[in-house]
Amino acid sequence: MLSFENDYSEGVHPAILDRFAATNMVQESGYGTDTFTKSAKEKIREAIGLTEATIHFLVGGTQTNQIVIDSLLRSYEGVIAADTGHISTHEAGAIEYSGHKVLTIPAEAGKLSAASVANYLQTFYADANHTHMVYPGMVYISYPTEYGTLYTKEELTKLSQVCQDYEIPLFIDGARLGYGLASPQADLTFADIAALSDVFYIGGTKIGALCGEAVVFTKQNEPKHFTTFIKQHGALLAKGRLLGIQFDTLFTDDLYLTISQHAVAMAMILKESMIAKGYPMYLDSPTNQQFFILHKDTLKALESHVKFSRWENYDDHHEVVRFATSWATSAENIAALLAYLPEV
């Protein structure tokens, strides 16, 4: 069965598989002290144009969000996020488990506006009673968002400014960072992301790796004893090479962005073809996740041939569904999917 269910359906990019094979019997020390990890960090620093960045590799997205947020917040602080943000909805309370409240603000197409964040902060400090409230200690956004949408450089610059004004870090969840940067609509680069955020992560799991996210502290702001912190959270990999090799490969010859561009190109074909067939978009996503409104009958028929994500109810007769492409999606996959979709 064909799957557009998500962007982590296949294994690993073949180039990484080759590197695993080529390096397999090399003996390395553990816990991220291996040479592959060192090399990968160097290459990422180069790609983002920030020599003073410090980098750590973690295994998965929820783990990364939990660790980054918990390491930068003090106990009495919470993290501001869009109400549609991943940490607000689909991480099973991982942030609260670490003791911190997620302070939600209504999203606009998955995005937080600088104005809404500024208003939240201003209102908080104006409240005479705010010592009895959770201090907003950080802003979390995802790029691209959970709805595939992108912040413009102007929007991100404004958000960054608000955070600077209130002296709280801006954290960018880049689980799908490549699919954002590689979008034709993106006006942001790796260097912009690094410059405008205090910490961000470069998602590997969804972009060619078996697992792995690269956390980047951009402002010489890595928390003290961060390795011990990671260990304490149960997230320090004994065979750090698993992550090192993958990111070293992804950041060799621009592989990360190249395969991201491919995924987005496939998504654009999918989008245009579906529009041409008469399917209404739920929102206009410029990245690898495409949200369409399908009649429930169409959906039911399609489900016997293709896996996809049922996102939410739209009305009595329609649902919002998501089709995700990835580095592994082929033009044949797209053609096969479209063949199952009748014109409306």
Place this chain on the structure above:
Amino acid sequence: MLSFENDYSEGVHPAILDRFAATNMVQESGYGTDTFTKSAKEKIREAIGLTEATIHFLVGGTQTNQIVIDSLLRSYEGVIAADTGHISTHEAGAIEYSGHKVLTIPAEAGKLSAASVANYLQTFYADANHTHMVYPGMVYISYPTEYGTLYTKEELTKLSQVCQDYEIPLFIDGARLGYGLASPQADLTFADIAALSDVFYIGGTKIGALCGEAVVFTKQNEPKHFTTFIKQHGALLAKGRLLGIQFDTLFTDDLYLTISQHAVAMAMILKESMIAKGYPMYLDSPTNQQFFILHKDTLKALESHVKFSRWENYDDHHEVVRFATSWATSAENIAALLAYLPEV
């Protein structure tokens, strides 16, 4: 440089690498719902002879200890462990981070005796003031222990009985389980481990996998909503196939025990050869970790050729060092190491 530093210096067993390659483009759903994971669970149930066991795959050892312990204890409970136990010493407070005290008892060659545990529990309940103390809610042991030693079937049976008497679960940390079961000195089998414990894990990271530990609940005692609990702890892998494929391969054609036997055989050659050369053992380990007492001069000389672990100071002139073999250790490695070690 040759390394006996630990049992996770190389990549992955070649059979697993082949399986990664062979299955790479198969599309699977995420979060452990893939067919490889299902198959791996079935094979493990068969290997341990327990059809009602429920199994979950996690990424690393500290994570596994934290999650298993936190999921089975109530807030007011702690976990009894040897003072040399991994959770007591080298997990950066991961158990305490999850809110639970590690209640330590002096170890005997790395082991907890049933008598000492029974005494602890009896004393606790006899204390008129015990409502102001941490309830002992679980017993944690490692097999083999952090010193490579093994519980006999009689010892484990007695420990298991004490736990049953006090109605608290017995948890076996099997980070190196294969290296224990494969020891010629072991009188325990997978089936015994499953029968005598309430929960245990089968270590993959140190025995042929890139990462991964298989948690086995043996008494239909899996905590409710355990998948959500794993997610909340940041430990649910999106590409569950990474773990499924590895354990499926390790439990095909008895690979797990076969490669464990190899590692132990290498360790026995190492041990006998070092004894023959006049090196005193720190303790007599029947598994893949060998602890010897080296003169500091010998140690210094050796360090320029070989990596190993400096365990602890022995006296002014000697240190305890550890040599670890693994599935990947070759006879040539052993010979090379021995060549660097002069007779004493």
Place this chain on the structure above:
Amino acid sequence: MLSFENDYSEGVHPAILDRFAATNMVQESGYGTDTFTKSAKEKIREAIGLTEATIHFLVGGTQTNQIVIDSLLRSYEGVIAADTGHISTHEAGAIEYSGHKVLTIPAEAGKLSAASVANYLQTFYADANHTHMVYPGMVYISYPTEYGTLYTKEELTKLSQVCQDYEIPLFIDGARLGYGLASPQADLTFADIAALSDVFYIGGTKIGALCGEAVVFTKQNEPKHFTTFIKQHGALLAKGRLLGIQFDTLFTDDLYLTISQHAVAMAMILKESMIAKGYPMYLDSPTNQQFFILHKDTLKALESHVKFSRWENYDDHHEVVRFATSWATSAENIAALLAYLPEV
């Protein structure tokens, strides 16, 4: 300066002060094992008509909410509350500190409707992805609400039924319980509160005590080793008599409800008088907290004579303010306040 700032501005009801004096040199054991505490529990059980209820005395409201909620929820569960609920807004993240998410639903005049809770629960379980979300494990309401409003018996019965349908406990925060039950508009009794909730607390701090809240488990559902749990949360008072004496006195000769009725009567006079003077209510509260809309000029003038709470901005020229009466408010206090308020 006259104060209507809150309902905990004075010390303690004189009857309690007398009891402190009368019993001061009686020697008692600690930690709630004293005879006053035992007697207080017995009297509360009688007042609520529930002989199998189990009762514990804690010191303050936030502490009580944190302990009750943390003791009844499993790690993967959160608590449903109104977005205006005290635990959602003004407890500095105490619930999240204990690891649990507050799952907010828009309030209607401070209240949660059974329909909105049912809808939340239904939607949650209908979501295919709910294993990645926080399980709703409890419903929290306050009676009276933070806006002084009251659930009717019918409303509470429906809410209770929804909780039973989903097998999750209903917890009633009764920080001002007396001021609710004593309202002429209330159609609920102590017995109703006990019958319709799984756990509730009877607020002392705001109703005549120096400190203290009585937690009542109504369905033989007290968590195991609850005293140890309280101790672990730093909330077990050495001199339990401090709480025992206070509640024993409050539940002697119906003092708790008698002084509550007085406070509400004072509030009703205040309300009617202010309405008569032309001040618009923000909402119509039948209890001891009265919310009015004041012009900012009026407010400024008033502030030099009277303390009150500035609740929130209403519009450019007006603010919502709260006047709270209590057991200690005299008719003279009310008259003095009104004298400062010009007709509108």
Place this chain on the structure above:
Amino acid sequence: MLSFENDYSEGVHPAILDRFAATNMVQESGYGTDTFTKSAKEKIREAIGLTEATIHFLVGGTQTNQIVIDSLLRSYEGVIAADTGHISTHEAGAIEYSGHKVLTIPAEAGKLSAASVANYLQTFYADANHTHMVYPGMVYISYPTEYGTLYTKEELTKLSQVCQDYEIPLFIDGARLGYGLASPQADLTFADIAALSDVFYIGGTKIGALCGEAVVFTKQNEPKHFTTFIKQHGALLAKGRLLGIQFDTLFTDDLYLTISQHAVAMAMILKESMIAKGYPMYLDSPTNQQFFILHKDTLKALESHVKFSRWENYDDHHEVVRFATSWATSAENIAALLAYLPEV
């Protein structure tokens, strides 16, 4: 029945009771912003001779230990304590509940030696593997100790120096501080305690108050937003006056030390009398807690007349018991107790 069970058997010192009565109807704002609290802080600053000290009042000892330790430690840090320390044994895991390990060192008559702490710290940092271990982030001692013993000025100075050398705070649990300072054997003053520690607390519950402990940060090191932190831990009292009035009274006319001296004087009479009767001391305590070895037959006979604490088994025929005096112990109480004790 006569009680020497502990030092919190009676109510409150009469002078405090009088102040409660005298101030009862004064209206004050909540949460520690009242005038009594301000005055009490001022008087404590004067008593300890440290104008820059910042002070907060909390309700009980376990709560205070939990909050102080959690507020000063980072997540990856634990607290060094004697294995007999209160936080190690009788606080139900309150420190671990807040995420921190208690790092125990064997006590000598209840005390931690500077040498043993220095050795612990040195060994920790010398361990090549210490990034996988809990960082020692604080030293906790009690003065007097749980065995009534006292640090000398020299001992405390050395401990303080070790802490300074390693840049970690020294925290003194002064649950019975007065009973220590008032001992004829003490060579430390309030000013010494303040100078040699980074944070300490002045116990009220056991010395004349109904409840309450005064936390003193001595080095302009109060954690940021400490009030919010207290609130989040459920420990912020609405009627802060309850604590303010008590400490204001205790620090008026030297009441705190005066009543402490009385308690110690009573304990000295008890000690000398028991020695004279032939009872062996378990250890020689110069403060209000006296530990004697009693034959089990004596103990049994005594129990029908007097309450005391059974501390631990001594041998088959004897137990260690504790008699505690307090501000409330009269010479008549002592005489009555002695009358029940036959000569040995």
